[in-house]
Amino acid sequence: MGRWVLSISRAEGGAEPLLIESRECTDAILEAWAARLERESPGAEGQAMAYALRTPGKRVRPALVIAAYRACGGASAAIAGVAAAVETVHTYSLVHDDLPCMDDDDLRRGRPTTHRRFDVPTATRVGFLLVPVAARVLTEACLGLALTPEAAGGLAMELFTASGIAGMVGGQWLDLEAEGRALELDELRAVHRRKTGALIEASCTLGALTAGAAPWQLRAIRDYGRDIGLAFQVADDVLDVTGTSEELGKTAGKDAAVAKSTYVQLLGLAGAQAAATRYAEAAVNSLERSGVPSTALAVLARYIVTRRY
Numbered sequence: 001m002g003r004w005v006l007s008i009s010r011a012e013g014g015a016e017p018l019l020i021e022s023r024e025c026t027d028a029i030l031e032a033w034a035a036r037l038e039r040e041s042p043g044a045e046g047q048a049m050a051y052a053l054r055t056p057g058k059r060v061r062p063a064l065v066i067a068a069y070r071a072c073g074g075a076s077a078a079i080a081g082v083a084a085a086v087e088t089v090h091t092y093s094l095v096h097d098d099l100p101c102m103d104d105d106d107l108r109r110g111r112p113t114t115h116r117r118f119d120v121p122t123a124t125r126v127g128f129l130l131v132p133v134a135a136r137v138l139t140e141a142c143l144g145l146a147l148t149p150e151a152a153g154g155l156a157m158e159l160f161t162a163s164g165i166a167g168m169v170g171g172q173w174l175d176l177e178a179e180g181r182a183l184e185l186d187e188l189r190a191v192h193r194r195k196t197g198a199l200i201e202a203s204c205t206l207g208a209l210t211a212g213a214a215p216w217q218l219r220a221i222r223d224y225g226r227d228i229g230l231a232f233q234v235a236d237d238v239l240d241v242t243g244t245s246e247e248l249g250k251t252a253g254k255d256a257a258v259a260k261s262t263y264v265q266l267l268g269l270a271g272a273q274a275a276a277t278r279y280a281e282a283a284v285n286s287l288e289r290s291g292v293p294s295t296a297l298a299v300l301a302r303y304i305v306t307r308r309y
Contacts, residue, residue, distance in 0.1 A: 015063070015303035018296055022063035025080035026087050030054070033088075033137060048118045048126045049133070052095050053088065056109050060232070060304065061086045061203040064225070067296040068207030071287070072217050081141025082155065082210055085134050086203050089163045092130035093172075093199070095123055102176065134159070145210060155206055162202035171195025175260070183261035189230065196236070197229025204228070204297075220290035224283040228301055231279035235305050237262040238272050276305040 034050035041049065062083030069079045098105045098113040099120060106116050115123035138159065142152035161167060171194025178191060204225030208218050241264050263272040280301040287294035 015299045018063050018067060018300065019059060019303070022066055022080075022083060023057075023059040025077070026059050026062040026084045029080060029084035029137070030087065033084075033133065037133065044118055044122055045125060045129070048114055048122045049129060051117055052091050052114050052126055052130065055091060055094070055111070057087075058307075058309075059083075059087060060300070061090055061200060063300055064200065064203040064228075064297075065207040065210075067300055068204040068221050068225075069211045070207075071293045071297060072208045072211035072213040072221065074207070074211030076145055078141060078144035079207070079210060081137060081144055082206055083203075085138035085141060085159060086199070086206065088130055088134035088137050089159060089168075090199060092127045092134070093163070093168055095130070096127040097172070099123060099127075102172070131160075131163075147210070151209070151212075155209055158202050158205055158209060162198040167194050167198030167202070168196075171198065179260050181261070183266075185266055188261050188263065188266065192230060192233040193226070196233040197226060200229035200232055201225035216290055217292055220286050220292045223286035224292075224297060224301075227279045227283035227286065228304060231276045231283065231301065232304050234263045234272055234276040234279065235307065237264050238269065238276065239307075239309070240264075241269060273305075280305045 030053045034053040037049045037053070038046045040046065062080075065083040065086055066079055069082075094108060095114045097103050098108055099115055105113055107113065111117075113123070114126055118126075135156065138156060139152070142155065147155070163169065165173075171191055174191045175195050178187075183191070201222060202225070204221050205218070208221040213221065240262070263275060266272075267275055284294055284298045284301050287297060
């Protein structure tokens, strides 16, 4: 724990400057794509895709992409396109997560969910359609970064493997199957390494790959991403219990309402908070042991486990 605290103390300021930067550059790209999709697909479908892309957010995943890229020596502003591709995938997952057959939520980040603003069939199609949109966003980013076709293909493989059945989609499936059933801690951890952790790990790995990271850097960044993904989910479980719907921008207490196993349920509130901190410590220690510059990533780790929304 001491090493992690020392790494935080070396960071100047909190996570907000990097989060603001990532929001501004990512939102600018997402807004351009939202307007483009409205032109390309007139009618409700285009409007719904644009609505989903304009959903406000913290942009933690884009911040992780950018921080990992810079930690491995990257310097191009075009990394924002990779970050926007990740956020597009995340947006598709939220549209589907909110559907009545999934989490059945009316609110997302303080405004009506896509299926409430439009309808269920439209929102279902929008989620699927945003996957190829993410591929287009990523392709444009790779061109802006002047990556080789091989490097661009590696980024696509990383992103879409993490978001598919081997990662996020498979984790969501397992999560739905587990509703109303008590999971052991190892089972719960396995669900969330895929449902939440896979895309967060991929965010970090994409930043490193784009920077042309050496194998030892890539291993350290991937280990960081794996642990910080779990820290993020544990912190989310805590917020579902301690936060209000106004703070969270979504309905609080949903996990208990569907009898879902959570870290708070298994470990208690204090135990879950301590677990989130342990995962964050492990994440940053992976960087420090390998000599990867960890200041920005350490600040993000601390933000992830102390945030209020």
